[in-house]
Amino acid sequence: MFRVVTSLVLVLSLLFLLTSVQTKSIQGTLHRRNYFYVGEHYVNAPGTDNGTEIAFGQVYVEHLVPANVTQPFPILFIHGNGMTATNFLNTPDGRLGWADYFMSQGFEIYLVDQPSRGRSAWQIGVDGNQSAFNVALVESRFTAPQLFNLWPQAALHTQWPGNGTAGDPVFDDFYASMMPSLTSDEESSIKVKAAVGKLLDDIGPVILLTHSQSGQFGWILGDFRPALIKTIIALEPIGPPFINAVFPPLTPARPFGLTEIPITYSPPITTSSDLHKQINPSLSNSSVGVTCFQQTSPARQMVNLVGIPTLVVTSQASYHTDYDDCTVAYLQQAGVPVTHVRLEDVGIFGNGHMMFMEKNGLDIAEDVVLEWIQKTVQC
Known part of the structure; x- marks a missing residue:
């Protein structure tokens, strides 16, 4: 009988230990969660003029509040193209994401789905056309660039959790999360300015954190509501100025320098043609498809951004390694106080464009982003 009881105790102890380990592996930061929508407008439903209205232009907002808020300002995350706010909740292989990490540091979190994307409704006949990333594009640019070598540094990519190709469970979960996006970045910019501007009010x-396509929204929102943004943290923001790079066709884009829609310059501009530009030969590289433009001297200043400390973060193995320097140089020339951190320069290696999802993503959150906030943002 004693042996049976002893064995039972051992089994129960092991089960308790196993449960504790499993619980520990998935537990996060205790917090409250709610959601709301902001920025909606009403319009007659397509094909009607009888007062049958629908809402459009709204953004879904998820608000996460840790049990112990110790930071004076929340972080607002805006995801990139094809993505939603789920980018920052956890990683495709189930690890805790940046939202949870920053809550553990005492920050309130706001996450949005861009207008006409994900949980922010796309209205047929009202909103513009949509497009979606195919599997080959995602594999070659984001999750497994080392297999395609479309740019010189791609071979250095080591941090994606899995092999990064279709059929791998982590890739499949990531790709399944992707959403059609508005084809027009100009339309997206207009709608983000209106809806997220209202959210800021x-x-x-x-603290505003952007990624990739939403990088230009940082400059737009900083210009639109400069008093409401303490710092802009731009993870590989869309660029470079005035023209697309690396991936053909290398067509003109961002006619206002780094944005598709007007922002405030001094001296003022009336059209994008008022921004006179010339090639910066030291940052151009035709062999990798990068033409770097800067303003002709004297450069107009982005006057509403000059009081907002800005951080641009670039991964070692991303295609952004070839042109983020050009984006940073344009901001500096326009008077924006910007710091550029290349992850390899601070001992963080092997990352691609989706750095915050990768195996060492929390190192980037702690050693780069949190450190920047602590030394830059004042109460």
């Missing part, structure tokens, strides 16, 4: 001031 409601919740600001904030």
